[in-house]
Amino acid sequence: MRNVDVAVVGLGLSGSATAWAAVRRGHSVAGFEAQAAGHRRGSSHGRSRIFRRAYLDPLYVELTGRAGPLWERLAAEAGQPLLDRVGGVDHGPGREPERMAALLREHGVSVELLDQAEAARRWPGIRFSGPVVHDPSGGVIDPEASMAAMVRLAATGGAEMAYETPVHGLEPADDGVRFQAGGETWHARTLVVAAGGWAGPLLDGLVPLPPLTVTQQQVFYFDRREPGPWPTIVHGASPESLEMYALPEGPLLKVGEHVNGTVTTADDRDFTVDLQARERALAYVREWLPGLDPALRSETTCLYTWAPGEDFILDRSGPIVVCSPCSGHGAKFAPLVGELVTDLVEGDAPIARFALTPPDSSQTSSSSRTW
CATH class of the missing domain: 3.50.50.60 (FAD/NAD(P)-binding domain)
Structure with missing residues (x-):
């Protein structure tokens, strides 16, 4: 033995x-x-996941503060970059920007609360409809x-x-x-x-x-119209709407929904992209991400395991x-x-x-x- x-x-x-x-x-x-x-x-x-301090929950804000230095330690011991701090933006009423900014500042996070005009000036490829939280410590992990x-x-x-x-x-x-x-x-x-x-x-x-629920999620990739840096994005257009996210992955931008996956099991998933999810992603890009070519470049699926x-x-x-x-x-x-x-x-x-x-x-x- x-x-x-x-x-x-x-x-x-x-x-x-x-x-x-x-x-x-x-x-x-x-x-x-x-x-x-x-x-x-x-x-x-895959090659990209969002790192961010921007939560509306104090527990996770605190835990991201503990995770960040460990990512830096891992990169140092591995001798390679693993977290690209491109910054992150959260916007839309569903993200409660004013409350989020206040909570992050209470935890020592140096965030900015930008008005719509300033955010549009900095990131012309993104459409905003109100205040925006900018977290410079956010970024992209290579999983x-x-x-x-x-x-x-x-x-x-x-x-x-x-x-x-x-x-x-x-x-x-x-x-x-x-x-x-x-x-x-x-x-x-x-x-x-x-x-x-x-x-x-x-x-x-x-x-x-x-109770654990396994869902098959889908993500979609789009070309950028112009070269240049993009932050990670989390957007809640309204408190009741789907929360969308986007993040750079090489020359592309990866776009997905946080919810609305198809319930499955790890062994029985079919790897087939949901057509309605694809249409929602295309519509979202056309409306909110004018800096992207709305022609879909590629797509894939992954699993979420949801806990209560x-x-x-x-x-x-x-x-x-x-x-x-x-x-x-x-x-x-x-x-x-x-x-x-x-x-x-x-x-x-x-x-x-x-x-x-x-x-x-x-x-x-x-x-x-x-x-």
């Missing part, structure tokens, strides 16, 4: 970050990924490069990292978890499940999870740690998630709202929207 302190199931952003953090703290680690390296079946693939860097650093620190190696036959006991992987029997004192959309089926009957209230699930049940920083906004926290999960491995209590049995909704954000 192979024995380790920590076994990590799933080597997306969160699992890779956990392996990196646990190795740095002196634990023996083995990481397992059922798919090939760089696969596109989950939630972490594929980040995962590769964290896996490499974990392996350099002594972790065994295996791809195309499904984990099955989980047997929790008082002293840890026994399981099968790669034709061998393993025993881990703590098993971390960071399996994204596969977490529910893997833990069924072992850990009482809150759009919060994360980071908690321990016996020898199993559930690591699901989900609901479509977890990528920016990846290196911090690795630290928080390793805290759980070492016996710390979870952040209350991330517990398997969280506090009631009266203790969460007054906005009712974490994103």
Whole structure:
């Protein structure tokens, strides 16, 4: 039997970050990924995710402040840039710009609250209809490069990292978890499940999870009419409307919706782009992003795993740690998630709202929207 302190199931952003953090703290680690390296079946693939401090929820503003320096540390240890701080803008009544700016300033974030004319002068490729929050610390993360860097650093620190190696036959006991992987029997004192959309089926009957909903999302890519820098964008045209986001990815701009995915499972998704979502994206670009060529350049799909209230699930049940920083906004926290999960491995209590049995909704954000 192979024995380790920590076994990590799933080597997306969160699992890779956990392996990196646990190795740095002196634990023996083995990481397992059922798919090939760089696969596109989950939630972490691609070359761009938004990093931002701009939330309407104080908890996430505080956590982004802790995540930012860890991204810089990762880039320094990896010897490559992983977070491009192009800045970020939030606008529209659904983003409550005045309240957002005040909250960010309370947390020491040096944001600007711009009027519509000044924002249009700075970013003529974007149409605005009111005040705009500009966060210069926002930017774009490269998830594929980040995962590769964290896996490499974990392996350099002594972790065994295996791809195309499904984990099955989980047997929790008082002293840890026994399981099968790669034709061998393993025993881990703590098993971390960071399996994204596969977490529910893997833990069924072992850990009482809150309701998790897996959806297939779609993103769309457009050419810029003129070269030059673009910030990341989060736009809520009204409190009731879909929230749209956009961010630069190389010479293109990536555009998507935060909601409205098709409910599916990680194994049964069809990878087919929803035609209505495509039409909404095209209409959005025509109306709000005049700096883009509205002819669609390309499109793809990915998975979200939604938890109640759009919060994360980071908690321990016996020898199993559930690591699901989900609901479509977890990528920016990846290196911090690795630290928080390793805290759980070492016996710390979870952040209350991330517990398997969280506090009631009266203790969460007054906005009712974490994103």
